[in-house]
Amino acid sequence: MTTIIDQLAPADEAELSEILTAASGDRQPLRILGGGTRTETAHIAGTPLDVSAISGVVTYEPGEMTLIARAGTPLPEIEAMLEAEGQSLAFEPPDLRGVLGGRGIPTIGGAIAANASGPRRIRTGACRDHLLGLRFVDGPGRILRNGGRVMKNVTGLDLSRLLCGSHGTLGVLTEVAIKTLPHAQARATLGFHGIDELRALGIFSKALATPYEVSGAAFLDGTAWLRIEGLPPQVEYRQQRLLEMFGAHDIQTLDGAATRELWRGLRDVAHFAGDLPLWRILVKPTDAAAIVARLHDLGGQVSLDWGGGLIWYCGPGEASSLRQIAPHATLVRRGGVPGPAFPPEAPAITRLSQELRRRFDPAGILNPGLMDS
Known part of the structure; x- marks a missing residue:
């Protein structure tokens, strides 16, 4: 020793x-x-x-x-x-x-x-x-x-x-x-731009109910992202089916390299690097829209993962206020906020x-x- x-x-x-x-x-x-x-x-x-x-x-x-x-x-x-x-x-x-x-x-x-x-x-x-x-x-x-x-x-x-x-x-x-x-031997991502969290949650709910094995469903800065992974023929087929399903949307497609880079940043919450308080909030996806609306009232920024089951909130707000909105909120980065982290x-x-x-x-x-x- x-x-x-x-x-x-x-x-x-x-x-x-x-x-x-x-x-x-x-x-x-x-x-x-x-x-x-x-x-x-x-x-x-x-x-x-x-x-x-x-x-x-x-x-x-x-x-x-x-x-x-x-x-x-x-x-x-x-x-x-x-x-x-x-x-x-x-x-x-x-x-x-x-x-x-x-x-x-x-x-x-x-x-x-x-x-x-x-x-x-x-x-x-x-x-x-x-x-x-x-x-x-x-x-x-x-x-x-x-x-x-x-x-x-x-x-x-x-x-x-x-x-x-x-x-x-x-x-x-x-x-x-x-x-x-x-x-995964192949991967691709579909991006739905210019939408809010409520519409993103609707897209997640619909996509995750399909047999197309979506392996990522996240929202950041007005864009909902869906990831598909698997063998090359599988990814091509699933991507085409999802494009047809959401044909009313203007959808961006990302190839394998761009997909890897995007989801690494989403995984690591790179968009919320800094000093402000950062909260990790576990919710039922069906409750996410109402909770996000109340979080916006606090003046911070929000991103979603796990199809709406995980909310990241970065910005002001006392611990008591956050947990009144979302009881399962964990303070990941204090940023000066006192009190219990869990x-x-x-x-x-x-x-x-x-x-x-x-x-x-x-x-x-x-x-x-x-x-x-």
Whole structure:
């Protein structure tokens, strides 16, 4: 174990276990860091615990479409390795460095801890849906393992889904097993310009109800975008059918290269880079239009993803005002806004969350206050 300017930096899982055992005994709060690109944590009290050195691919079997990697492995390294084999992480984890001003490199553990899911979620599911298993160290320093290396071996209590999205408050991830999928050989995008959010939601609803496997449905700056991916003949066929379906619109079509560039920016919320408060809001797509109208009254800007199921709001507004409009609003970039970053939970969920934390982190040392202050 090394200590760098009051920062703990374990080299492996065993050292991490030793650190957590000691910290738990002393009730010393810890602030968990990987790449530092997912969540603002500077406001959390505690000694920084940098786990980025617990890194490296353990095994990758393209034929089995299975990847096992240590949690600190950089995402770009994993994505390049998969690309060379014609595969990808289908959940399309966003890179929020531009949004949060992070200088680090996103890690696979950070993506799992945040359940980071990009535009393709509407087609392939969320990050946790591709997680086969994991290893982690809990608050008292116990090394735990759950799940398997293939879907048929994932039995028993599914701690993997519990840890995915817990933001390091239940345990520190050390290794993850993930299902990979072949990447799309072809892709195209249809753009509907000069419309508002209400019309965009109508387009999304109609397109997503078709069998044409739309893999992205987003709205930004007066344009609704629909993405199609697959084998070249499939993409050509689906694109033609959608063009016929929406023939009354003036539709722009983007080729594969332009599609990749556009959706990378939409995935990473590059359009809202800056210093203003940024909110991530989960809604029912059927409620999106009413919520967006009220958000516009606050004076900020809005974009949509997941066919209207995800709203990004950038601009002024107090936390109480935002959550009165949209209860499931998470403050991704504070921009001077005080108060809880995560939305309040229902009383029953709060009791369950507290009991889980008492089980996995009885001393309360892991990212204390991150998800409730």
